[in-house]
Amino acid sequence: MLCDLGHALNKILKDIINRYHVSIGDRVHYIPGWDCHGLPIENKALKDLRKEAHTLPPNTIRKAAEATARREIETQKAEFQELGIMADWREPTTYRTLDHEYEIRQLRVFQKMVERGLIYRHYRPVHYSPSSRSALAEAELVYTDDHVSHSVYVTFSVETNFASPALQKLLGSLGETSARLLVWTTTPWTLTANMGIAVHPEMVYELVRGRDAGDGILIIAADRRLALEPVVGDVDVLATVTGSDLVDTAYIPIFSSLAAASAPLHILPSSHVTPDSGTGLVHCAPAHGAEDYNAFRALNLISSSTSIVCHVGAEGAFTDEVAIVVGPEAGKTLAGQEVLKGGSKAVVNLLEGIGALVKIEKIRHRYPYDWKTNEPIIVTATSQWFANLDGIKQDALQALEKVSFYPEISRNRLESFIKSRSEWCISRQRVWGVPIPSLHHIPTDRAVLTSESLSHILSVLQTKGVAHWWDGPVSDFLPPSLSAEEGEWRKGTDTMDVWFDSGSSWSQLPEQHADVCLEGSDQHRGWFQSQLLTAVGARSSEGSTPQAPYGTLITHGMVLDQEGKKMSKSLGNIVSPMTVIKGGKDKKKDPAYGADVLRLWAATVEYWRDMSIGKTILSQAAESLRKIRNSARFILGNIGPKEVRERLQRVEQKDMHIAERYVMHELYQLEQVALEGYANYNFPKVMNALGNFANITLSSLYFDITKDCLYADSLSSFERRSVVTVLEQVLTTMTRVMAPVLPHLAEEIHHTLQGYEDLAMGSSVFAKKWEPLVCPCSSRNAKVGSDVGDVQPPNWEDVVAEKSMTELLRVRSAVLALLEKARGDKNLKSSLEAEVDLILPSRARPIRR
Structure with missing residues (x-):
């Protein structure tokens, strides 16, 4: 994919860190890599093929997707080099998740998690994307606040004979033979999979009757009656009952499968019912909601896949099993209707036809979308592979205790995500990816995924390549213990979640540990988690201290436009990094x-927050760079070429004037700020200090007061040699400070200083270690025969010079203000015409040179 500003920011920040550590002499192990599997590449390949996935064999899709991935890698690689990212970009020294060695390492990580009993298969509700035709992890969701749904209030009928004893008694005392349970849902299509109605055992419920003639009895929560007036109108409260007394009441279902009998369903107790919304009676569809599923599991109402009613297929449409079973619409099927489109409306129409619909409302609310297709998802029951996180959650949190976070507040975000997860759905219904190499016994539908089966399968894939899983016969993958069983076998068709792909990247590092990981804040839900969970899951053992796969996590924010809005094609506010570099x-x-x-x-920018970019901001950055560059040009133009400087006799610190000592003091302070800022990833602090030094200390002061000396004095004069000594060191240190951020300018300055003949020899500013400030003349001017190693560099931190210069600058400011006034009064045309007399009080102390 083309590099966007988020990619550019991420790569630049990493490169600044790498270049700094190279500068100070550290060995940096940095391997550029690409995540190659997953839906975006598969969709792009299918778009190029102009085919739907279900019309093509897996081999065709995989070959097209691999070609697409390799093409996009080359495009991104070229763009990253345009950004000045320092790396060995040759193919053998980069990694891609489609590489054979990477895929095998990933499968070995997976095998270790299987050996620990962390991987299992289950039929349960998961986030499912009809647009991707695949299950999704929480990290693959984005939430839209303006999703529109049609919520409905629906009634289910209760006959006296099927009511709980308490309800039966109340209805009898009221002379009634039936009642209606009022429920509310924002997903009408899930009503076809209704398996129960939940009440809170401790809540109070009311039997109410509308004041309009002919209305029957409704049961609602007492705490919701006022809120429900727009729905049920004015009502009279006839009796009250607790939720626990309603439990086990049977009611007549509206929908069911054609093969199932229309047996009554029951009211059940659940703590997830609250008085905050709805009616206090919650429609439960365990196939389409995690809370419903957990409530049924807790009550032992479901124990196998056949226990869950689900009428939604892989395309997000009703299957041919669902039909309405009561009323005049009985037998009418919903088969083929997409639940997020016409299917939901069809359900509403059927409910209205049988008189079960009380009210329909259009609501705007927060809803999850597939972050790749930008289409809404559903929650539906499918058979998926999961990683049990409850077994490693505490180890993962313990491992994070030794990790440093920048900014520190991001620790809470990552820890909260891990604490809230109990399992990770790792299977995807795609063919472009690393397979989950499970074997399925066709006669019994038994799935086999064990350490033994994986050892055999991985030995085959190691030799023949991972693609052989798709190409080879199932007999190649059956270990002896399974091939002896009667009946046919098939290979699993699921692939691993791409977060498992990228999360296995730690396994390729020499010590399986990275000093620094830097990504956007969205990776607290993704890569930061998947690295940690796979590392802890595969490496931890009983009694051992869990280790995170990284030492430091750095988080950056999102890039917004100049007005602080999210960039999007529809708004037309996308800024391309290549347009910034090359122009439009x-x-x-x-x-x-x-x-x-x-x-x-x-x-x-304060990259740890969301940041803006636009024409004005880029113009300001260009102006800041121009000022730094102009300072370097001024120095280069005055210190002379390399051959002249080689003959220059530098001036010792002890002989320098106060202005030179002050500038060197300021330079020392700049370097200390830079070293501390780079070490702590506070790059704005470094660049602000560099900008202030270039603009204020140099341009506004030192360049101004030394121009006469530089232009008029002889090359051998003490004053000029003193200034050149300082300027030479200033440029050397400034180049070191700017190099991690501005490598192109730094290299240009370096080559000019060293002589362009070094350019042909591959000389680089990063080839020489950044040493802290030392006297630029100590070794060069030492007497012949002296021990150069005994010459101690000066301490450039000169508090006396700083204090004295501060007093002089205060006087200078007063004088400049008077000169400006005189020019304004037209008493002089140029400051050179003025004479300045300074009259000091007798108690004033002399300023030391």
């Missing part, structure tokens, strides 16, 4: 800023 078609509208401007922007 209209160079006046979109000038070419070059990579260093984009890098400077990335290093000056």
